[in-house]
Amino acid sequence: xxxxxxxxxxxxxxxxxxxxxxxxxxxxxxxxxxxxxxxxxxxxxxxxxxxxxxxxxxxxxxxxxxxxxxxxxxxxxxxxxxxxxxxxxxxxxxxxxxxxxxxxxxxxxxxxx
Amino acid sequence: xxxxxxxxxxxxxxxxxxxxxxxxxxxxxxxxxxxxxxxxxxxxxxxxxxxxxxxxxxxxxxxxxxxxxxxxxxxxxxxxxxxxxxxxxxxxxxxxxxxxxxxxxxxxxxxx
Numbered sequence: 001x002x003x004x005x006x007x008x009x010x011x012x013x014x015x016x017x018x019x020x021x022x023x024x025x026x027x028x029x030x031x032x033x034x035x036x037x038x039x040x041x042x043x044x045x046x047x048x049x050x051x052x053x054x055x056x057x058x059x060x061x062x063x064x065x066x067x068x069x070x071x072x073x074x075x076x077x078x079x080x081x082x083x084x085x086x087x088x089x090x091x092x093x094x095x096x097x098x099x100x101x102x103x104x105x106x107x108x109x110x111x112x113x
Numbered sequence: 114x115x116x117x118x119x120x121x122x123x124x125x126x127x128x129x130x131x132x133x134x135x136x137x138x139x140x141x142x143x144x145x146x147x148x149x150x151x152x153x154x155x156x157x158x159x160x161x162x163x164x165x166x167x168x169x170x171x172x173x174x175x176x177x178x179x180x181x182x183x184x185x186x187x188x189x190x191x192x193x194x195x196x197x198x199x200x201x202x203x204x205x206x207x208x209x210x211x212x213x214x215x216x217x218x219x220x221x222x223x224x225x
Contacts, residue, residue: 004155031211043156043201045212056212091155098211099143104155 002026006092006105013082014113021077021108023092032075033093033102034067036060043091049075050098079110087112118216119202125222132189134219136202137182143205145178146213147187150199159187159200194225 005024013019025032034046047057049067064080075094079086089109093102119136126132136145144163148156162169162178162185169176175188189196199220203213 033212035213042217043203043213043215045214048212056210058212093156095211098209099205101146101158101161102213103158104148106153106155 004092004094004103004105006090006108008108009106010109010111012111012113015084016081019079019082019110021079021090021092021110023075023077023105024073025075025092025094026096026103027073029094029096029103031055031095031098031102032067032069033095034077035091035093035104036088037091037107038085038088046077046090082110082112084112086110119200119219121219122217123220123222125224126192128192128194128223128225130192132192132196132221132223134187134200134221136185136187136216138185138202138204138214138216139183140206142180143211145176145185146203146205147174147176147185148201148203148215150201150218152198156201189221192221192223194223197221197223 007022032049035043037043045058047061048055066078068076089107091104091107093104095102142164146161147159150156160171160176162176173190178185199218201215201218203215205211
């Protein structure tokens with residue numbers, strides 16, 4: 001069964017550094033999402049992406065965040081200058097239609113030191 | 114903003130028993146979905162129920178939706194040890210918004 005894959009599984013970065021989290025969505029999906037889950041808290045929506053542009057974003061997704069689909073398969077989340085509070089699990093998800101189930105990857109654990 | 118809130122926060126049952134988890138939300142929805150998360154893994158979609166549906170079944174899962182009470186329940190029948198996981202409800206709103214808004218989840222432990 002096709003799945004969403006995320007790399008790396010764990011990323012440790014110094015505060016202030018840039019980090020890029022990578023995702024390969026399911027190949028025939030058109031809608032792409034990033035969520036994060038701070039330890040012990042709810043899964044929170046960050047951004048959705050369709051037709052090569054952001055369709056929705058949350059208040060969390062400020063100017064230090066950006067997303068890109070650089071080619072036909074990858075979907076990336078960049079955090080320009082990481083802060084301690086960016087430490088979380090980051091999940092990528094994709095969907096075939098906008099109002100259909102989203103398929104999640106296993107996440108990248110981001111630890112900011 | 115809409116929210117899914119599950120209760121109980123934690124549930125411990127014996128294998129073979131049924132498990133019921135509840136979810137409440139605050140605003141109108143397009144659909145409500147239930148996801149499972151095993152420790153350290155991603156979220157796995159279980160079932161989706163649309164706002165005009167009242168009940169849905171999938172294998173050992175039964176979901177109900179009461180839009181007048183803004184609540185949903187997930188029933189897992191004949192539970193197995195492998196059902197041990199956290200279960201989350203998530204809602205999508207209207208007007209072209211398809212982001213998922215998650216609750217805090219119910220941690221289910223099924224004791225063999």
